[in-house]
Amino acid sequence: xxxxxxxxxxxxxxxxxxxxxxxxxxxxxxxxxxxxxxxxxxxxxxxxxxxxxxxxxxxxxxxxxxxxxxxxxxxxxxxxxxxxxxxxxxxxxxxxxxxxxxxxxxxxxxxxxxxxxxxxxxxxxxxxxxxxxxxxxxxxxxxxxxxxxxxxxxxxxxxxxxxxxxxxxxxxxxxxxxxxxxxxxxxxxxxxxxxxxxxxxxxxxxxxxxxxxxxxxxxxxxxxxxxxxxxxxxxxxxxxxxxxxxxxxxxxxxxxxxxxxxxxxxxxxxxxxxxxx
Numbered sequence: 001x002x003x004x005x006x007x008x009x010x011x012x013x014x015x016x017x018x019x020x021x022x023x024x025x026x027x028x029x030x031x032x033x034x035x036x037x038x039x040x041x042x043x044x045x046x047x048x049x050x051x052x053x054x055x056x057x058x059x060x061x062x063x064x065x066x067x068x069x070x071x072x073x074x075x076x077x078x079x080x081x082x083x084x085x086x087x088x089x090x091x092x093x094x095x096x097x098x099x100x101x102x103x104x105x106x107x108x109x110x111x112x113x114x115x116x117x118x119x120x121x122x123x124x125x126x127x128x129x130x131x132x133x134x135x136x137x138x139x140x141x142x143x144x145x146x147x148x149x150x151x152x153x154x155x156x157x158x159x160x161x162x163x164x165x166x167x168x169x170x171x172x173x174x175x176x177x178x179x180x181x182x183x184x185x186x187x188x189x190x191x192x193x194x195x196x197x198x199x200x201x202x203x204x205x206x207x208x209x210x211x212x213x214x215x216x217x218x219x220x221x222x223x224x225x226x227x228x229x230x231x232x233x234x235x236x237x238x239x240x241x242x243x244x245x246x247x248x249x250x251x252x253x254x255x256x257x258x259x260x261x262x263x264x265x266x267x268x269x270x271x272x273x274x275x276x277x
Contacts, residue, residue, distance in 0.1 A: 002053060002240060007074065007166040009050035011057070015075070020094035027095050028075035029068035032060040037105055037129060039254065041067040042092070044111025044135070045179060048074030048170035051110070054243035055250055063106070063254070066099060068092075070113075072175035083178040085186045088116055093123065106254055108132040110239060111211065118189050121196050130254060131200040133219065134246075135236050137211040138190030151180040168237075193222035200226045201253045203246065205234030227258065 002009075014030045030049050039059050041052040049067040056065045069076040071091055072083055081087075107128050109117025114136025121128045140147065158173035171179065200223050204216040213230050220226035229249055234241040252258040 002050070002167065002243070004165050004167045007048065007050060007170060009053050009167075011050075011053060016099075017075075018095065018098040020098055021090050023079065023081060025071050025079060025091055026077040027068055027071070027091060029066055029095070029099070030056065031099065032056055032065040032067075034060040034063045034065060036063040038064040038066055038101060039106040039108060039250075040096075040101070041065070042107075042109040042113035042116050043067075043070065043073065044109075044113045045184065046073065046169045046171045046176060047110065047113070048167060050074070050167050051237070051240060052108075055108075055239060055247045058247040058251060059254070062251070066101075068095065069170070070116075072171050072179065074170045078172055078175050080174060082182060083175060084182045085115070085119070088183065089119055089123070092116065092120060096124075103127060104129045106130050106132075108134065108250065109136065110134045111136055111236065112183065112187065114211075115187050115189055118192055118196065121198065122192060126198075128198050131196060131198050132203065132250060132253065133200060134203040135205060135208055135211045135238055136202075136219070137187075137215040138193075138219065139188045140184055140210075143210065147180055147184060151177055190218070190222070193219055193226075194224065197224050199253075201229065201249070201258065202226055203229045203231070203238055203249065205236060205238045205241065206230055206232045207234065208236045208238070210236045227253075229259065 011030050014032045016031050017026055017028050019026050043051055049069050052067045056067050059065050070088055072078045107117050114133040121131050155173040158176045161169045162172055202216045202220050204213050220228045231238055231242045239246050
């Protein structure tokens, strides 16, 4: 069971660090050895590597698993600098070289990490064997008012949240504020999904109000090789709320036997060409 107050998690023995990019940012990551192609996990806004514990442990039976803390998050550096989308992309491209990712690998991104994964999939092209986009969307315009209000909250509130639930909110106040006013406002990728040609599994929760199922359906409709799985008893943190079932789905998808059995999956009306388990 994940301890939301344990920001180190139970996989600490696999933690590594490497400095990357022009700013020499220290990126902390988990590198779990396994026999097959690597699987790279990218957390969402204010998240951290620990959120993927269940899936990382399961997939390490068949794969090398790499789970990173993006700049400003978890155990990585939190510089007093910019937190624009291009900063995260540059970090991750440099990180992929530093950890010696092979010619092909699998990529998984949650929420904002799904946006980052989309941009990386376009950058790496055929190097991405399969892609998983979880609880993500094409932009956050439907949350403009909420984000604008949140970005004006006093730093003491950000600090209190950061201290109370460090696994869910691993970024300190200066990162949270800059992230909301920079990276999240730049999020725009509806027109990019058509350029992703690898098999892609889109996962979301039936009650996700940040990236609702209708957005997941829209993503799948634009993907040349997209599949959809919607968990009926889940909100925005599906990899935590349905940890075992998500691990099953990822394992089956990468193995080529998706859809996986088990787990509460919602049946939604779909357009022609869309798939749901």
